[in-house]
Amino acid sequence: MDDLETLAGAIRSADTAAALTGAGISAPSGVPTFRGDDGVWEHFDEGQFTYGRFRRDPEGFWEDRLDLQEAMFGEEYEPNAAHEALAAMERDGHLEAVLTQNTDGLHRDAAAAVRGDEPGDPNAKADGTVLELHGNARRVRCADCGRRREGDPIFERAADGELPPTCDCGGVYKPDVVLFGERLPGAVIQRAQSLARESDAFLAIGSSLVVEPAASLPRVAARNGATVGIVNLESTPCDDDADVVRREDVTEVLPELRGLLESK
Ligand SMILES: [Zn+2]
Structure with a gap:
């Protein structure tokens, strides 16, 4: 068979x-893939995208994350x-x-x-x-109240200078990925x-x-x-x-x- x-x-x-x-x-x-030849981690420093940095320096984290987001999802995929x-x-x-x-x-x-x-x-x-x-990189999640939102409007706010972007509750949004x-x-x-x-x-x-x-x-x-x-x-x-x-x-x-x- x-x-x-x-x-x-x-x-x-x-x-x-x-x-x-x-x-x-x-x-x-x-x-794009993260690993391997020409993977995203060939162009970005993994060490800048840790949970520790997000907690310590959410502004810097988000600034770098926007570049990564652009590299990953700057185009739309089907x-x-x-x-x-x-x-x-x-x-x-x-x-x-x-x-x-x-x-x-x-x-x-x-x-x-x-x-x-x-x-x-x-x-x-x-x-x-x-x-x-x-997780899902096209969403964000509030680090305090846990509310999830579509990522694009939040990424736009961050790109317009809201660093880090925050939820109505005052909590900082985190990309909804591990x-x-x-x-x-x-x-x-x-x-x-x-x-x-x-x-x-x-x-x-x-x-x-x-x-x-x-x-x-x-x-x-x-x-x-x-x-x-x-x-x-x-x-x-x-x-x-x-x-x-x-x-x-x-x-x-x-x-x-x-x-x-x-x-x-
Ligand atoms: Zn919240």
């Missing part, structure tokens, strides 16, 4: 299935065929959730697009279908880990699977009996634990997988 059919069969018969994604799914949309295939698989009940290491918000855009919704309220409770393990030295969002991570344990089929898409806590999720899933599929251009440390490994373009493999799920 073709290996993608094996995977489709496992997803079809699974009580619970989930997908984890990394930078490799957004690269075809043109989103979800690609791989985001769309996963969103459709989730909508159609094949996937319980999409877990992502990315902060570009493209999975949420794709989910809204396949459902015909407007992009969601940034304060809506995570509906459990897109779990952003490292900064270096900041704790990961506990509830989201726990949900991701329990999904990995419960899944009968687990996909890892476009992730090099080296950054924790996401890196160990496929192995957790495999250990708990899941059929694991990995799609990534390069090899990963989890390849030996996977049932199906495709070193191919995610924008080709995911629509193909979705097509197989549709065909039966």
